[in-house]
Amino acid sequence: MTSPVKLQRRSPAATRMQVSRLFHALSDPTRLHLVELLADGEHCVCDLMAAVDAAQSRLSFHLRTLKDAxxxxxxxxxxxxxYRLRPEALEEMAGALNLVREARPGAWRSITCC
Amino acid sequence: MTSPVKLQRRSPAATRMQVSRLFHALSDPTRLHLVELLADGEHCVCDLMAAVDAAQSRLSFHLRTLKDAxxxxxxxxxxxxxYRLRPEALEEMAGALNLVREARPGAWRSITCC
DNA sequence: GGAACATATCAAGAAATCTTGATATGTCAA
DNA sequence: TTGACATATCAAGATTTCTTGATATGTTCC
Structure with a gap:
């Protein structure tokens, strides 16, 4: 049985807040690198530390940032x-992006104003 | 004619840097709101100012952040x-996301380590 | 020209984020 | 049990980002 929490009952503002947290997690080159490394499956921290050239506590900080998001x-x-990726999060980001992409951006020039 | 700049000749690190700038631009609820508003086409600043509840210089700051990205x-x-969206930027973000999504994240558990 | 207006920019402080080095926690192996 | 190891957390400073209020720039209307 699914939980009684109503789906999509978040306000637009709350949704934006959540989505912005997701985007923020990918707004750093080191974290982006980590995510790329995890794209093919699980990796242990020591693997990741060897791949991205980062001090241990720095790596730990970025992994926690990704995890918190x-x-x-x-x-x-x-x-x-x-560590492994959570596909749900990636879907949520892709979904948010698609809502904007699918709306024919730049379709018209605004005429009336103020 | 297209410009002579070589396509995709950026290093992975430079690509990550660029992509992280794009994600950073969407890492703020106000900017996300602006992007949503622009999804259906061009809007003038005064429209946007009325829609998102932000002081003039604050709005200007966020629009510039989006534009710089x-x-x-x-x-x-x-x-x-x-202001209007630049679909290329949205495609670039979606592309970066897809590279990660399509790689069957979480497919296997890592066994060997360190 | 001068006033009202739309927007951008600047400067300063506030807040958030990131980095670094030190220390803590838990696990394994001898 | 002790020591080595993998990782997390903490504290402090550095850096970046955000907000606010003030001022600047360019446009239209009178």
């Missing part, structure tokens, strides 16, 4: 941690 | 200015 999830295994 | 373009007409 809901873009990645983690899985603890022994003394290391694996 | 290449997400909108403007057109001056008499004493007012019309």
């Amino acid at each position: 809901g873009i990645v999830a983690d899985r603890k295994e022994g003394r290391w941690v694996h | 290449g997400i909108v373009a403007d057109r001056k007409e008499g004493r007012w200015v019309h």
Whole structure:
């Protein structure tokens, strides 16, 4: 059974707030790099640290930022941690983008004004 | 004729930098709101100011941020200015997102590590 | 020309974000 | 149990971004 929380009952403002958090998570080159690396599946932090050239605490900060935004999830295994993408988040971003893309942007020139 | 600038000759790092600028532009609820408003075509600043509840210089700041990122373009007409979306920028973002989405994220669990 | 208007820019402070180095936590192996 | 290791967290400073109020620029109308 689905939860009783009403779907899409967020106000437009609340939706924007959430979507802006998602975009913010990808607004940094290091985080973008991490997301690219995770595109083919799970990776452990040590793999990621080798791939992006970042100090440990810096990497940890960016991974947490991605996690807080809901873009990645983690899985603890022994003394290391694996991160993976959350496809739902990517879909949500793509969806927000499509709403704007599909509306024929730049279709007309505004005439009346003020 | 197209310009002689080579296409896609940017390094991955430079591409990430550019894409992160695009995402940054949408990482703020006010700017997201503006982009939504522009989805159906051009609007003049006064329209936008009435729609998003923002002081004049604040609105101007956010429009410039969008413009600097290449997400909108403007057109001056008499004493007012019309803004419109630049579909290329939206496509570029959607493209970056798709590269990640299409790679079956979360497909496998990493076994080997460190 | 001068006033009203639309918009942009600037300067300064406020707030958020990022980086770095230090320390904490939990796990494994000897 | 001790030590090495993987990762997270914290604290402080650096940097960036955002907001606000003031002023500048260019346009139209009288």
